[in-house]
Amino acid sequence: MTKKITAEAQRRRVFLLDKCLAEPLCFAQGSFNRSIIKNRRTSYLIASLFLFSTSVFSQNIFDYQHNITYANYLFKSRQYDLAAQEYERALFLAPHNDTIAAQLIKTYNLSGQCKQAKLRVKQLALNNDSMPDIVAKEYVRTLFCNNLNGDVRNFLSSTKLLNASSRAEYSLYLELSSQNFKKADSILNTNKDSTVSLVLLKYKDVVYNANHLQHRSPGLALCMSAIVPGTGKIYAGSWKDGLMSIVFVGATAFQAYRGFSEKGVKSIYGWIYGGISTGFYLGNLYGSYKAAKKYNSKKVHKVLIDAEKIYNAQ
Secondary structure, eight states: OOOOHHHHHHHHHHHHHHHHHOOGGGGGSSSSSSHEEEEEHHHHHHHHHHHHHHHHHHGGGGGGGHHHHHHHHHHTTTOOOHHHHHHHHHHSSSSTTTHHHHHHHHHHTTOOOOOHHHHHHHHHHTTTTOOHHHHHHHHHHHHHTTTTTTHHHHHHHOOOSHHHHHHHHHHHHHHTTOEEEOHHHHHHHHTTTTTHHHHHGGGHHHHHHHTTTTOHHHOOOOOHHHHSHHHHHHTTHHHHHHHHHHHHHHHHHHHHHHHHHHHHGHHHHHHHHHHHHHHHHHHHHHHHHHHHHHHHHHHHHHHHHHHHHHHHHH
């Protein structure tokens, strides 16, 4: 007749089981229930297999397809530094993939790592005679990024890797970025009646604005302020500075006049304000000249920014 297992006996059995799992030698003893240990060991084995399979499965995120998907996500979200790392890994997995190579170079350019982009072109053993069209485009962008306009000009004049549309677009942007606005207009007009014009059409307004900039003459601005202080700055678009020059030069000159009127050339008051007025007057002349140059520079800079936006959108 089997004995009934009391609650106390059950607690002791669990205690012995835990103790035996910690001390393997106790398996030689017969005071525990082998079936319970067997079940417990089976549970541990199943759990271990599950964790191992999960670990192995999770490593699939590092395969080529997942890597490219993640890299493209980082690129679209403009996390270019992280995207470059993922494209580097993808290129390691597929070293002869021209699309990845081009995307990697483009990512470095957009992240501002222009020198790194140029270095990677060299490391990938790409030269002017063998690089694919998609890589050749990014190579031109790399030269632009490094401000190597002379190299861009030489490459465009000698390469046969780019199609007519790409060559015309890069040539047009080259002339705009070099501030050769008339030459840019000539390129646009030369291709007016060809299929290339569809590519260049988006630059039409930029080229027009570049060739119709309303410049301010620094010499004229200086002369105007020499006659009437502040007017040269107003002519250059700096209204506030111009009005301040009129007030300061006029006020100090008037105080100097009062001093000399009362005490003549011995007036300390007159000499002090006369010196201050002269300083303001000379500063007004220099400021007017610089204001005109700054005005012209801002106009040109706007043209360059507009051209760069179109270029980077490609």
